[in-house]
Amino acid sequence: MSQEPNLFSDGPDQDAPGPGFAGSSGASQARALDPLAVRMRPRTLEEVVGQEHLTFPGSPLNQLVEASGGDRAGASSVILWGPPGVGKTTLAHVISHAPGRTFVELSAITAGVKDVRQVIENARREREMYQRTTVLFLDEIHRFSKAQQDALLPAVENRLVVLVAATTENPSFSVISPLLSRSLLLTLRPLDDEAVGRLLDRAVESDRGLAGQFELAEEARTFIVRIAGADARRSLTVLEAAAGIAAAQGERGPAADSAMDAAEAPILITESACAEASSETVLRYDRNGDQHYDVVSAFIKSIRGSDVDAALHYLARMIVAGEDPRFIARRVVISAAEDIGMADPQALPIAVAASTAVQNIGMPEGRIPLAEAVTYLAMAPKSNASYRALDAAIADVKNGLAGQVPTHLRDAHYPGAKELGHGEGYKYSHDYPHGVADQEYLPEPLRGKRYYSPTGNGMERSMAERLENLRAILGRG
Numbered sequence: 001m002s003q004e005p006n007l008f009s010d011g012p013d014q015d016a017p018g019p020g021f022a023g024s025s026g027a028s029q030a031r032a033l034d035p036l037a038v039r040m041r042p043r044t045l046e047e048v049v050g051q052e053h054l055t056f057p058g059s060p061l062n063q064l065v066e067a068s069g070g071d072r073a074g075a076s077s078v079i080l081w082g083p084p085g086v087g088k089t090t091l092a093h094v095i096s097h098a099p100g101r102t103f104v105e106l107s108a109i110t111a112g113v114k115d116v117r118q119v120i121e122n123a124r125r126e127r128e129m130y131q132r133t134t135v136l137f138l139d140e141i142h143r144f145s146k147a148q149q150d151a152l153l154p155a156v157e158n159r160l161v162v163l164v165a166a167t168t169e170n171p172s173f174s175v176i177s178p179l180l181s182r183s184l185l186l187t188l189r190p191l192d193d194e195a196v197g198r199l200l201d202r203a204v205e206s207d208r209g210l211a212g213q214f215e216l217a218e219e220a221r222t223f224i225v226r227i228a229g230a231d232a233r234r235s236l237t238v239l240e241a242a243a244g245i246a247a248a249q250g251e252r253g254p255a256a257d258s259a260m261d262a263a264e265a266p267i268l269i270t271e272s273a274c275a276e277a278s279s280e281t282v283l284r285y286d287r288n289g290d291q292h293y294d295v296v297s298a299f300i301k302s303i304r305g306s307d308v309d310a311a312l313h314y315l316a317r318m319i320v321a322g323e324d325p326r327f328i329a330r331r332v333v334i335s336a337a338e339d340i341g342m343a344d345p346q347a348l349p350i351a352v353a354a355s356t357a358v359q360n361i362g363m364p365e366g367r368i369p370l371a372e373a374v375t376y377l378a379m380a381p382k383s384n385a386s387y388r389a390l391d392a393a394i395a396d397v398k399n400g401l402a403g404q405v406p407t408h409l410r411d412a413h414y415p416g417a418k419e420l421g422h423g424e425g426y427k428y429s430h431d432y433p434h435g436v437a438d439q440e441y442l443p444e445p446l447r448g449k450r451y452y453s454p455t456g457n458g459m460e461r462s463m464a465e466r467l468e469n470l471r472a473i474l475g476r477g
Contacts, residue, residue: 035236035237035240036203036209036210036236036237036239036240037232037233037236037237037240039208039209040199040202040203040206040208040209040236041089041090041093042087042090042094043093043094043097044094044097045061045062045065045094048087048090048091048094049191049195049198049199049232050086050087050189050190050191050192050195050196050232051086051087051091051188051189053189054091054186054188060076060078060184060186061078061091061095061184061186064076064078064095064162064184065094065095065097065098066098076162076183076184077156077159077161077162077163077164077165077182077183077184078095078163078164078165078183078184078185078186079141079163079165079166079167079171079175079179079180079183079184079185079186080092080164080165080166080167080186080188081166081167081168081169081170081171081185081186081187081188082168082187082188082189082190083168083188083190083230083231083362084168084231084233085191085228085230085231085232085233085234085235086188086189086190086191086230086231086232087188087232088139088166088188089137089139089166091164091186091188092105092135092137092164092166093137095135095162095164096135096137100131100132100133101132101133101134101135101162102123102126102132102133102134102135103134103135103137104119104122104123104134104135104136104137105136105137105139106119106136106137106138106139107138107139107140108138108139108140108141108142108143108144108148109139109140109143111138112148113147113148113151116148116151116152117151119134119136119161120151120152120154120155120160120161122134123136123155123160123161124160127160133159133161133162134160134161134162135161135162135164136161136162136163136164137164137165137166138152138163138164138165138166139165139166140166140167140168141165141166141167141174141175142167142168142169142171142174142175146176149175149176149179150176150178152179153178153179153182156179156182156183157182163179163183165183171185190230191228191230191231191232192230193225193226195232196224196225196228196230196232196235197221197225199232199235199236200216200221200224200225200235200236200239201216201221203236203239204216204239210239210243212266213266213267214243214246214247214266214267214268214269215266215267215268215269216239216269217268217269217270217271219270219271220242220269220270220271220273220274222271223271223274223275224238224239224242224274224278226321226322227278227320227322228322229322229363238274238277238278239269239274241277241278242269242273242274242276242277242278243267243269244277245273245276245277246267246268246269246270246273247267249273250267251267251268251270252265252266252267252268292323295314295317295318295321296314296318296327296328296331298310298314299311299314299315299318299331300331300334300335300339302314302378303335303339303374303377303378304335304339304382306378306379306382307378308374308375308378308379311374311375311377311378312371312374312375312378315328315370315371315374319363319367319370325358325362325363325366325367325370326355326358326359328358328370329351329354329355329358329359329366329370330355332351332354332355332370332373332374332377333348333351333352333355335351335377336348336350336351336352336373336377337351337386337387338384338387339377339382339383339384340377340380340381340382340383341382341383341384341385341386341387341460342383342385342386342454342459342460342463343380343381343382343383343455343457343458343459343460344380344381344458344459345459346376347376347377347380350372350373350376350377351373351377353369353373354369354370354372354373357369358370380458381457381458381459381460382457382458383454383455383457383458383460385452385453385454385455385460386452389451389452389453390451392451393451396446396449401445401446402443402445403443403444403445403446404443404444405443406440406441406442406443406444407421407422407423407424407425408423408424408425408426408427408439409423409426409441410422410423411423412424412426425439426439427439434473436470436473436474438473438474438475439474440474440475441474448476450471450476452467454467
């Protein structure tokens with residue numbers, strides 16, 4: 001079992017600039033060949049962005065980072081739970097920086113019980129011979145079986161190793177209870193746009209990144225933030241690829257028009273370079289602006305208009321642009337109720353199921369139930385009769401057309417109700433043919449009122465005849 005090298009150990013080459021920059025030689029040049037996302041990985045909690053709820057002074061994570069290797073009382077194991085690209089691996093490396101620690105990294109995809117036991121044996125030797133604590137970073141712990149997780153318990157319990165486990169799945173379901181009870185559970189939040197933007201700005205200016213030799217156009221920055229999907233790693237990967245494209249194109253930034261020598265002006269990274277680097281088409285879509293409302297409006301109208309191809313097109317535009325999938329799912333549920341209604345009563349359950357699936361599994365897999373629901377809704381027969389009927393009833397109530405509840409329908413269960421005549425003359429529907437009794441249900445001012453008028457579409461076509469028969473029995477024929 002070979003120990004994973006710590007790419008973030010302190011050393012003379014730790015501030016090596018990126019590929020192609022002056023001063024890269026020897027060990028520094030080797031580090032410069034690392035991906036931008038690796039070079040820019042924070043080394044201290046102060047450099048971590050977007051997780052301020054975990055990194056504030058005095059927080060459990062802060063105490064863990066500041067504890068020395070010999071301070072076993074302050075070295076609790078932790079489980080980091082969060083979506084991809086929010087800093088789980090970064091925090092593991094930051095924890096490993098404390099003095100007197102040895103950092104070992106395993107992936108639950110490839111490691112087995114034998115590998116875990118070897119790490120534990122090495123950790124025992126490190127502690128006994130050198131008084132060093134071993135930090136074991138176990139990525140994707142949810143892929144470990146119960147037996148594999150059980151093998152970690154003794155070493156975690158006596159703090160022979162400080163376990164830092166990362167998972168994208170709910171630990172309550174993917175990590176055994178004994179291991180959970182012996183660890184701190186830290187939930188990482190998705191990065192917001194401001195946090196991703198700060199990471200990009202830092203990468204452009206830092207000597208570990210692009211070292212100020214590039215200028216990121218504002219629209220290019222916005223584009224990367226949008227397509228990153230709250231994933232820091234993806235944002236830096238796109239930035240690095242776009243820088244390579246921009247360097248080949250050779251376009252200089254605005255400084256080239258100033259007193260600065262054109263040859264010394266930073267190379268401009270444009271939106272088109274970012275789009276080419278990300279293999280995505282530049283999509284004009286502002287989640288807080290006109291495009292947001294225009295696209296979702298076209299989406300709903302395409303479903304209402306039974307154009308399944310157009311509906312899927314606008315669904316794709318929202319997904320590619322990084323629209324909140326929960327927002328899309330809500331619109332799908334509303335469409336099922338508003339535009340399909342009783343013409344196909346299955347539409348609403350399908351839409352709700354898609355919304356629930358999106359909540360439970362997230363993206364990108366959530367696009368699949370969304371596509372199924374949108375396809376079903378677009379092709380379903382349409383009717384807005386139910387909600388138009390309700391709106392008409394609401395309008396009457398607001399206009400004072402309410403009246404008293406008929407006496408025979410009032411509650412007769414509380415003391416004194418019968419003396420008031422409540423329930424007197426009520427006909428129990430199940431005692432009559434077809435389960436329908438001839439009696440008045442509407443208040444006096446609304447007798448004979450009709451709100452619901454079914455269309456001839458889908459299932460409402462068969463409902464229309466039944467409705468007429470029911471109204472005839474009720475005396476509203």
